[in-house]
Amino acid sequence: MREFGGPEVLEPAELAVPEPRDGEVLIEVARAGINFADTHTTSNSYVRKATLPLVPGVEVAGTIVGSGERVVALTWDGGYAEYATARREHVFPIAHGIDDGTALALLIQGTTANPIFIPNVGKAIGSTVNSRITVSLTCSCANTFSRVGS
Numbered sequence: 001m002r003e004f005g006g007p008e009v010l011e012p013a014e015l016a017v018p019e020p021r022d023g024e025v026l027i028e029v030a031r032a033g034i035n036f037a038d039t040h041t042t043s044n045s046y047v048r049k050a051t052l053p054l055v056p057g058v059e060v061a062g063t064i065v066g067s068g069e070r071v072v073a074l075t076w077d078g079g080y081a082e083y084a085t086a087r088r089e090h091v092f093p094i095a096h097g098i099d100d101g102t103a104l105a106l107l108i109q110g111t112t113a114n115p116i117f118i119p120n121v122g123k124a125i126g127s128t129v130n131s132r133i134t135v136s137l138t139c140s141c142a143n144t145f146s147r148v149g150s
Helices: 036-041 100-125 127-144
Strands: 024-032 059-064 070-074 083-087 091-093
Touching (some): 024 070, 024 100, 059 083, 070 083, 070 100
Antiparallel strands (some): 070 091
C-alpha cells in the first residue's frame, strides 16, 4: 500500500522476498487471514499506527521455506504477500488432517472466541456441556498449535 484507505487502495506489487532476521522464519504464504486489525490498519485507524509503504496481513498459513513444515503464524504485517517473516515464537505447526483455512481461523478468531464463548455456554446450557466443549476446544487448539521447536 502506498496510501491508507479501503480495499480500493490495495494493489498488486512486485516485492523482494523478505529476509528473516535473527529469531525469524520465512514462510511461503498459502492463505492470509483478513481480520478486524487488518481492516483498520489499512485506513490507519487501528490502535497500533501503521507506516507506509505497507503490506497488511497479521496472520498466515503456509510452509516454512527450507523445511516445508506447514504452519500458521502471526506476522504483525506482511501477510498479504507471497512470502512473509514471523518470529519463531509466533509460529505454530498445523496438525495432520487440519486444512490451512481451519488452522488459520483458529489462530486469532478461535483463541478470541474460546474465553468469551465457554463461560457463557456454561451459564446458558449447563456445566456438563461447558466442560465437554472446553476440553474439546482445548485439545483441538493444543493439537493444532503445539509450538515449533519446543
